[in-house]
Amino acid sequence: MCDNVEGLRKCYMALEDNEALAKLAGSPRHGKESFAKSNPAVDEIIDVDQTPSVQLLMQLKESGRMLQTAAMAYQLATMEASQKASPIRIKKLYILAAHIYNQSSVDGAKNREAARCYRLGAAQHWLALAMARAYAQPFRAEAALRAAARLMTVIDDLHSAQHEQVWCTVALIAIEARAFSLCSKAFIKLEALDVDNQYENLAVEVFTRYKPRDPKGTKVNCPNCETGIPDWATSCDSCGSVFPGCAVTARPLGETVAWRCGQCRHHAARHDLVLRHSCPMCHAALA
Numbered sequence: 440m441c442d443n444v445e446g447l448r449k450c451y452m453a454l455e456d457n458e459a460l461a462k463l464a465g466s467p468r469h470g471k472e473s474f475a476k477s478n479p480a481v482d483e484i485i486d487v488d489q490t491p492s493v494q495l496l497m498q499l500k501e502s503g504r505m506l507q508t509a510a511m512a513y514q515l516a517t518m519e520a521s522q523k524a525s526p527i528r529i530k531k532l533y534i535l536a537a538h539i540y541n542q543s544s545v546d547g548a549k550n551r552e553a554a555r556c557y558r559l560g561a562a563q564h565w566l567a568l569a570m571a572r573a574y575a576q577p578f579r580a581e582a583a584l585r586a587a588a589r590l591m592t593v594i595d596d597l598h599s600a601q602h603e604q605v606w607c608t609v610a611l612i613a614i615e616a617r618a619f620s621l622c623s624k625a626f627i628k629l630e631a632l633d634v635d636n637q638y639e640n641l642a643v644e645v646f647t648r649y650k651p652r653d654p655k656g657t658k659v660n661c662p663n664c665e666t667g668i669p670d671w672a673t674s675c676d677s678c679g680s681v682f683p684g685c686a687v688t689a690r691p692l693g694e695t696v697a698w699r700c701g702q703c704r705h706h707a708a709r710h711d712l713v714l715r716h717s718c719p720m721c722h723a724a725l726a
């Protein structure tokens with residue numbers, strides 16, 4: 440890895456820029472118009488002229504206006520995602536919205552809102568997990584590749600402003616894990632987002648040294664068709680089976696070991712829940 444320090448340094452720099460931007464999240468720069476269109480529940484907010492804030496959210500919650508609280512949590516989450524705030528923080532806001540929608544209605548439309556907010560929260564969860572794995576000391580290649588694979592399946596549920604952060608994280612993991620086929624995929628995405636060709640130059644630097652191949656790694660058999668697939672695959676290329684991922688480890692799960700949360704409907708391996716009191720995805724208490 441040491442001969443690729445320059446490439447890594449640039450990846451780190453790009454990620455750190457995002458960190459710096461995340462610090463700006465406290466001062467909303469974007470108007471509320473862009474969010475108002477995306478969520479019908481926003482109409483339920485009484486005073487639509489107020490910029491969403493945690494303070495306003497708490498006031499709504501204390502006054503018992505639960506659906507408005509949920510709508511504002513959703514707005515805040517989307518706003519913070521557009522500003523590349525910490526994915527953990529964004530996740531918490533989506534999950535808060537989801538729990539409130541879940542608890543406060545028997546109405547189908549609101550249940551759909553709950554399901555959507557759980558899904559958006561889960562996407563932030565995978566981004567946070569992959570970022571943590573990318574920087575983990577010591578770096579564990581297979582664990583990081585699993586998180587990267589999971590992250591790539593939820594790209595459509597992440598804000599477009601977060602896509603650079605996503606592909607930088609994937610590229611960084613791929614470089615460290617020497618998975619250069621995955622790395623080339625990430626660079627193609629980064630080059631498409633790139634304005635000043637920094638990623639194109641970096642890609643040239645990386646791929647003049649390395650062939651775009653992934654390491655052989657551990658193979659497992661697809662539980663459906665028995666084709667050998669990488670142990671971090673989220674689906675089988677041969678039969679198309681899709682495997683749920685453990686919210687703790689991002690490991691693909693077979694039916695027999697998978698536990699499923701009654702609230703958010705996400706999965707975890709049973710043995711990863713032994714020391715836990717709550718769902719690793721939505722933090723609902725375990726029964």
Ligand SMILES: [Zn+2]
Nearest residue numbers: 661664675678
């Ligand atoms: Zn298969």
Ligand SMILES: [Zn+2]
Nearest residue numbers: 700703718721
């Ligand atoms: Zn859950």
